[in-house]
Amino acid sequence: MSNLSEENLVAYDKLAKRVLSRKSILAHILKYSIAEFADCEVEEIEKKYIEGAP
Numbered sequence: 001m002s003n004l005s006e007e008n009l010v011a012y013d014k015l016a017k018r019v020l021s022r023k024s025i026l027a028h029i030l031k032y033s034i035a036e037f038a039d040c041e042v043e044e045i046e047k048k049y050i051e052g053a054p
Contacts, residue, residue, distance in 0.1 A: 023046045023050050024042065024046060026050060027042045027043075027045040027046045027049075027050060028042055030045055030049070030050075031045055037049070
């Protein structure tokens with residue numbers, strides 16, 4: 001990413017934060033990347049482990 005302008009980096013950061021603020025997306029990331037969540041259902045992770053607005 002070193003070839004991106006400061007403006008593009010800011011836009012990229014905003015978009016990444018917007019995507020990760022969706023509980024369903026964050027729950028999928030947790031389920032498939034963190035061993036402790038592997039046996040949980042995505043809906044359970046959303047409701048039980050992600051509090052408030054991410």
